Amino acid sequence: MPTSGPPLSRRQGLGLLAMALTVLVWASFALSIRAIATSSWTPADVALLRFGLPLLVLAPWLPRALRRVRGERPAVLAALAIGAGLPYFLVCAAGGAMSSATLVGVVVPGSVPVFVTALVAALWGASCSRRQLVALAGVVVGIVVIAGTGGGSSGSHVAGTAVLLAAGLVWSVYTLGLRATRLDPVSAAVVVCLPSFVVVLLASVTGLLPSHLLAGASVTRELLMFAAVQGVGVGVLAGLAYAVAIRELGAPRAATIGALSPVLVAVLAVPLLGEHLDARVLVGGVLVVASVLAFHVRPVRRARSVSPEVRDAPRPAAPVSARPGLVAGGASRR
Structure with a gap:
């Protein structure tokens, strides 16, 4: 009688549960970004919640986080604060308003x-494998297919895709x-949220960004x-x-599972936001997701078939690999 394979360990079960929660939040981020455009609240209102509430939740750890931040390099702090903070949020909200979840x-x-x-x-002269280059080309083709689905004279669909890029x-x-920071996830989250909350609060108080909440x-x-x-x-x-x-x-397995989040977004956007899935969007989306999966999945190598000449040959440098820590702005360590 065939066996079904070894059972999941407790650690693997915990990892899968954590990854399922992560994918759900990533999908919720995309849906809520699009929902801002059709709601009675402004991007500044949502940004106040996005960056203010984490500071409230993490308040007991703020003193320790701020002490650790002092030892981090300014360039790394700037990359974290800009890349996942208010600039990213506002650009993403603008793209969502012109496109779809x-x-x-x-x-x-x-x-x-x-x-x-x-x-x-460009910065370090690193390279990636031929397989990853093909996968990246597939991502580009998929995005081009999606961008070409817009129709209409306004070109808002193409513009929205450009803003999302x-x-x-x-x-x-x-x-x-x-990838470069020495900070733990809580300290990195503080770096993202604290300056962003201060900036959006000042911009809302001065009227630079309209806020119904304030x-x-x-x-x-x-x-x-x-x-x-x-x-x-x-x-x-x-x-x-x-x-x-x-x-x-x-990281490779988590990134591979995380690449399935766009599928969940597409499924939920129909009943929750009333979106219509264009055939070309589906084709482009499938191509992008498949290419991202191919980018992260490492090919299985069979040790038995490796000859001594190949086994003893010098190994090439490790390929470049990247996946967002969260499609939505949280912090994580590799």
Whole structure:
């Protein structure tokens, strides 16, 4: 009688549970970013919750986090604060307002490996394998297919895709900063949230960014949803859960599972936001997700078939690999 394979260990089960929570939050981020455009609240209102609530939740650890931040390099701190902070949030919100939740969920995480690979090659001269280059080409083709689905004379669809690509570029800066930082996830989250909250608060008080929340508008269920998803989910849970998933499953496996988040976004966007899935968006999205999976999955090597000449040959440098720590802004350590 055939066996079903060894059972999952407790650590693997914990890792899978943490990764499932992470994917759910990443998908919720894309859906809530798109929902801002159709809600009665402004991006500044949601940004206040996105960056303010994590500081409130993490308040007991703030003194320790601030002490650790002093020892980090300024360039790394800037990469974290800009790449996942207010600039990223506002660019992502602008792209979501011009496109759809599906595009937010596909274009931003899908473009990050392309941008990270290009930045690493330009800054440090690193290279990636031929397999990864083919996968990155597939991501580019998929995004081009998606961008061409817009129709209409306004070109808002193409413009929205371009803005989301800019968000992917900004997030890539955060990814590089996250790989270089010596900070723990809580300290990195403080670096992201504290300056962003101060800036959005000052911009809202001075009228630079309109805010209904600071103007005294009544709290609605919509606002509570944004608080739960953006403030607690994205700001706290995703970063910590992704860190646990990487520790228990390993970065390649966690990144591979995380690449499935656009599928969840596309499925949920239809009943929750009433979005229509264009056939070309589906084709482009499938191509992007498949290419991201191919980028991260490592080929299995059979030790038995390796000849002594090949076994003793010098090994090439490790290929470049990148995946956003969270499509939404949490912090995690590799």
